[in-house]
Amino acid sequence: xxxxxxxxxxxxxxxxxxxxxxxxxxxxxxxxxxxxxxxxxxxxxxxxxxxxxxxxxxxxxxxxxxxxxxxxxxxxxxxxxxxxxxxxxxxxxxxxxxxxxxxxxxxxxxxxxxxxxxxxxxxxxxxxxxxxxxxxxxxxxxxxxxxxxxxxxxxxxxxxxxxxxxxxxxxxxxxxxxxxxxxxxxxxxxxxxxxxxxxxxxxxxxxxxxxxxxxxxxxxxxxxxxxxxxxxxxxx
Amino acid sequence: xxxxxxxxxxxxxxxxxxxxxxxxxxxxxxxxxxxxxxxxxxxxxxxxxxxxxxxxxxxxxxxxxxxxxxxxxxxxxxxxxxxxxxxxxxxxxxxxxxxxxxxxxxxxxxxxxxxxxxxxxxxxxxxxxxxxxxxxxxxxxxxxxxxxxxxxxxxxxxxxxxxx
Numbered sequence: 001x002x003x004x005x006x007x008x009x010x011x012x013x014x015x016x017x018x019x020x021x022x023x024x025x026x027x028x029x030x031x032x033x034x035x036x037x038x039x040x041x042x043x044x045x046x047x048x049x050x051x052x053x054x055x056x057x058x059x060x061x062x063x064x065x066x067x068x069x070x071x072x073x074x075x076x077x078x079x080x081x082x083x084x085x086x087x088x089x090x091x092x093x094x095x096x097x098x099x100x101x102x103x104x105x106x107x108x109x110x111x112x113x114x115x116x117x118x119x120x121x122x123x124x125x126x127x128x129x130x131x132x133x134x135x136x137x138x139x140x141x142x143x144x145x146x147x148x149x150x151x152x153x154x155x156x157x158x159x160x161x162x163x164x165x166x167x168x169x170x171x172x173x174x175x176x177x178x179x180x181x182x183x184x185x186x187x188x189x190x191x192x193x194x195x196x197x198x199x200x201x202x203x204x205x206x207x208x209x210x211x212x213x214x215x216x217x218x219x220x221x222x223x224x225x226x227x228x229x230x231x232x233x234x235x236x
Numbered sequence: 237x238x239x240x241x242x243x244x245x246x247x248x249x250x251x252x253x254x255x256x257x258x259x260x261x262x263x264x265x266x267x268x269x270x271x272x273x274x275x276x277x278x279x280x281x282x283x284x285x286x287x288x289x290x291x292x293x294x295x296x297x298x299x300x301x302x303x304x305x306x307x308x309x310x311x312x313x314x315x316x317x318x319x320x321x322x323x324x325x326x327x328x329x330x331x332x333x334x335x336x337x338x339x340x341x342x343x344x345x346x347x348x349x350x351x352x353x354x355x356x357x358x359x360x361x362x363x364x365x366x367x368x369x370x371x372x373x374x375x376x377x378x379x380x381x382x383x384x385x386x387x388x389x390x391x392x393x394x395x396x397x398x399x400x
Contacts, residue, residue: 015321025354108362119321121314123353127362128310128333152311153333171311171331195362219380226387233394 003095010096014116020102021113021121030105030191035145039177040098042143047090054083093117103175107191110150112173124173127195128152132188134181146181147174150188242355243285245346251323252345253278258319283343290330292341304341306359308332313339314353328352 011018023029058080065072096116104111109125130153136146150173178184256274260267276296284291289305313329320326326349329339346352 014318015324022350024357026358109357117318119316123312123314123357125310125357125360125362152331154310154331215377216380219377219384223380223384223387226384226391230387230391230394233391233398 006092007096007099010092016096016100016116016119021104021111023104024106024109024111024123027106027108030107031187032102032104033178034103035098035101035177036179037098038143038145038179039101040095042140042145042177043094043098044091045139047087047094050090051083051087054079054087058083098177101176103178105187105191107194110173110175110188112175114176122173124150124152126188126192129188129192129195132185132192134185136181140177145177145179147176148178148181148184148188149174238351239355241348242352245283245285245348245352247283248278248281248345249323249325249347251325252281255319255323255325255345278345281344290341290343292343302341304330304332306356307361309356309360310362312353312356312360314349316349325349328356330356 010016020032023032058076061072061076061079065076093116097114100113100116100119102111102113104113108127109123111121111123113119113121130151133149133151134146135149140146152171152173154171175184253275256278257271260271260274263270277294280296281294282292284293289303289308291301291303293299293301309330310333311331313331314326315329316326324347325345328343328346328349330341330343332340334340343349343352
């Protein structure tokens with residue numbers, strides 16, 4: 001299959017690691033999953049629209065060239081060639097981006113790998129997670145996919161999220177393009193519950209939240225009774 | 237993980253200089269303006285790993301030094317651009333809860349980025365989730381029991397003397 005050989009060559013050229021990223025050390029891996037194939041279709045929609053626009057321009061130029069000739073033939077040839085190349089690259093990067101996208105859930109953290117030219121692996125530990133959100137735009141609704149956003153403590157610059165959410169601040173992990181956002185959210189919620197102090201707070205705070213023992217109170221009551229009796233004995 | 241190996245890191249790999257140069261060349265006419273600060277940055281970039289945290293310093297005219305303790309780290313990002321991957325290097329970005337979306341510390345130009353990331357992962361915030369509830373009160377209970385016994389003995393003694 002030509003795609004496979006091309007893919008292998010590109011992976012080698014771009015030094016992209018094939019297969020899922022290493023899970024964080026220690027702790028159990030709960031789940032490793034990818035974006036839904038519908039996410040690929042969603043990403044390809046933009047390529048398709050671009051291709052359509054290019055095709056229309058090509059046809060217009062062709063008509064123009066048939067009427068006028070000359071320089072327009074050259075413009076038609078150049079436009080068609082560049083358009084075809086752009087569509088090819090668009091398709092290829094979208095597909096590669098989809099295939100290189102990995103999400104790993106462990107009992108302590110979530111790791112998100114994304115990117116083709118610029119590879120990025122984010123590891124967000126649950127101890128720092130502030131909130132979980134599901135986001136779904138109208139187009140995503142049409143395709144039946146959604147994003148689960150994992151926000152950790154700390155602000156970010158007010159960078160507007162682009163359609164692909166790549167402008168999202170670094171205090172956020174985006175599990176993009178999955179079909180079962182609610183399930184993933186609940187799964188993460190369940191893991192989060194183990195971290196009572198999730199969010200900000202002192203790492204040394206745990207002692208305070210330890211369940212109070214009943215024994216000291218009991219002993220103190222006994223002492224109180226004893227002291228009362230002692231006073232009675234003394235003042236008799 | 238071999239902490240000693242991580243503690244031994246103090247300088248970025250030589251490939252980082254090449255990465256800087258390639259980045260500058262790609263900008264074209266801006267090359268002479270951009271290259272000097274980056275070369276100085278490479279030459280003065282120092283990392284310091286200790287038991288408590290990481291220090292990063294660089295700069296000739298304007299010196300910058302930042303230090304982050306492991307217990308305050310909350311997100312670890314590993315980013316590898318195309319050129320970095322060609323050189324087999326990676327950048328580990330560490331974030332605290334401070335109010336900026338940029339990473340507080342960027343540890344650039346390391347070959348051991350994976351080891352470093354694992355090393356940080358085992359020391360960062362949230363390593364020890366809900367530890368087995370420590371009960372300092374248990375010791376207190378024992379002391380209270382002792383006080384009670386002492387008081388009881390005192391009263392018994394007193395009553396005995398009264399009776400005499």
